[in-house]
Amino acid sequence: GAGVSQSPSNKVTEKGKDVELRCDPISGHTALYWYRQRLGQGLEFLIYFQGNSAPDKSGLPSDRFSAERTGESVSTLTIQRTQQEDSAVYLCASSLGLAGGPQETQYFGPGTRLLVL
Amino acid sequence: RKEVEQDPGPFNVPEGATVAFNCTYSNSASQSFFWYRQDCRKEPKLLMSVYSSGNEDGRFTAQLNRASQYISLLIRDSKLSDSATYLCAGNPSGGSYIPTFGRGTSLIVHP
Numbered sequence: 076g077a078g079v080s081q082s083p084s085n086k087v088t089e090k091g092k093d094v095e096l097r098c099d100p101i102s103g104h105t106a107l108y109w110y111r112q113r114l115g116q117g118l119e120f121l122i123y124f125q126g127n128s129a130p131d132k133s134g135l136p137s138d139r140f141s142a143e144r145t146g147e148s149v150s151t152l153t154i155q156r157t158q159q160e161d162s163a164v165y166l167c168a169s170s171l172g173l174a175g176g177p178q179e180t181q182y183f184g185p186g187t188r189l190l191v192l
Numbered sequence: 193r194k195e196v197e198q199d200p201g202p203f204n205v206p207e208g209a210t211v212a213f214n215c216t217y218s219n220s221a222s223q224s225f226f227w228y229r230q231d232c233r234k235e236p237k238l239l240m241s242v243y244s245s246g247n248e249d250g251r252f253t254a255q256l257n258r259a260s261q262y263i264s265l266l267i268r269d270s271k272l273s274d275s276a277t278y279l280c281a282g283n284p285s286g287g288s289y290i291p292t293f294g295r296g297t298s299l300i301v302h303p
């Protein structure tokens with residue numbers, strides 16, 4: 076079956092521009108997570124959705140970052156006025172249920188590689 | 193102190209060797225743990241989940257020691273294709289739904 080997909084796979088942008096990253100989770104997965112991974116680093120949690128709701132936005136690095144999810148499916152992560160330190164791989168994962176619960180196994184998308192010049 | 197810590201390595205081992213990685217965690221409320229494999233420029237893929245004392249799948253064995261707060265991954269009879277970064281993750285219990293990932297341990301299996 077179809078896995079998690081993300082688009083674009085690569086994005087090069089200029090400092091100060093806005094970018095929008097998209098995640099299509101596995102159908103039926105109510106939980107969706109966004110992570111950032113810098114080169115040689117682990118996964119940094121950004122935000123999660125339970126359905127269309129994002130109860131905890133504390134992982135977002137700054138107010139330039141926002142995310143939304145519509146129809147319990149597609150999610151978009153928007154970065155406004157990009158900075159060079161935003162350069163990273165942005166990974167999306169979905170699961171049937173939230174982490175810590177019985178259906179918590181996360182499946183990752185291939186990521187979007189963002190380079191801010 | 194980071195919530196989940198791993199030795200970044202690299203662990204450089206010959207084909208056929210047995211290698212073990214440890215992952216320590218600081219949140220005693222962590223309920224479940226996972227080992228992911230991540231190949232270069234690829235997404236993490238689930239290798240094993242650990243809910244109680246351990247789990248075994250072929251050449252891979254994961255063990256959980258709650259008293260000492262660490263999880264281990266043992267790989268027997270290493271293959272060249274095992275070369276990758278292995279990420280450890282801990283999932284919380286009791287109302288926080290945010291997993292914590294380690295930075296990963298790099299494994300290089302050479303001929």
